[in-house]
Amino acid sequence: MLTASSFQLTTGVSNALRDAWFPHIAASLSAFQISTPLRQAHFLAQTGHESAGFLKVEEGLNYSENALTAMFGKRITAEQARAYGRNAMHAANQKMIASIIYANRNGNGDIASGDGYRYRGRGLIQITGKANYAALLKQLGADVVDNPDLLLGYRFAAMSAAAWWKNNGLNELADSDDVIRITRIINGGTNGLDDRKSRLSKSKGILCST
DSSP: OOOHHHHHHHHOOOHHHHHHHHHHHHHHHHHTTOOSHHHHHHHHHHHHHHTTTTTOOBOOOOOBHHHHHHHHTTTSOHHHHHHHSBOSSOOOOHHHHHHHHTTTSTTOOOGGGTHHHHTOOBTTTTBOSHHHHHTTHHHHTSOTTTOGGGGGSHHHHHHHHHHHHHHTTHHHHHHTTOHHHHHHHHHSSOTTHHHHHHHHHHHHHHHSOO
């Protein structure tokens, strides 16, 4: 069973973050059958990476002009990247960036709807897109579609991640110890794989050794 002490050892969080996160992490693991040491090791490794060590529960969109074209060239034009990306002339317009790159995806409306920004990544696993928020309504018992910022609080940041984890079959992939497939489902690729693997190795060493 995960304890406050083993959670802190596994994640490396401060005492303050341990006390803030652990009750909600523990409740979420129990609610969504993340119940074995191996499942918990994978969950903490992935959420630790996605949240930069349980410090960040909101997607950063402070992209430079060049980064936008490199990362989202199929979704944003060079003109839009120049107008809204960070460059020597102006700061990034994060609201417009999200509205453009996430338009008409995952249940979002078009650019003008603002859904891309409204349903930007939040929570420990960066829930993104209106459809993904809507899918959690019953499980969280809160209207996160009308109030998406609920996912910025400790309780729903943890619960949303655990619910999404279960909904996407990640418990079963964790049982198979398949960090690459888990990463692809969460990230859409393998960004940050080395860090995810490093966190997993540490987590397994602590949680799966007894």
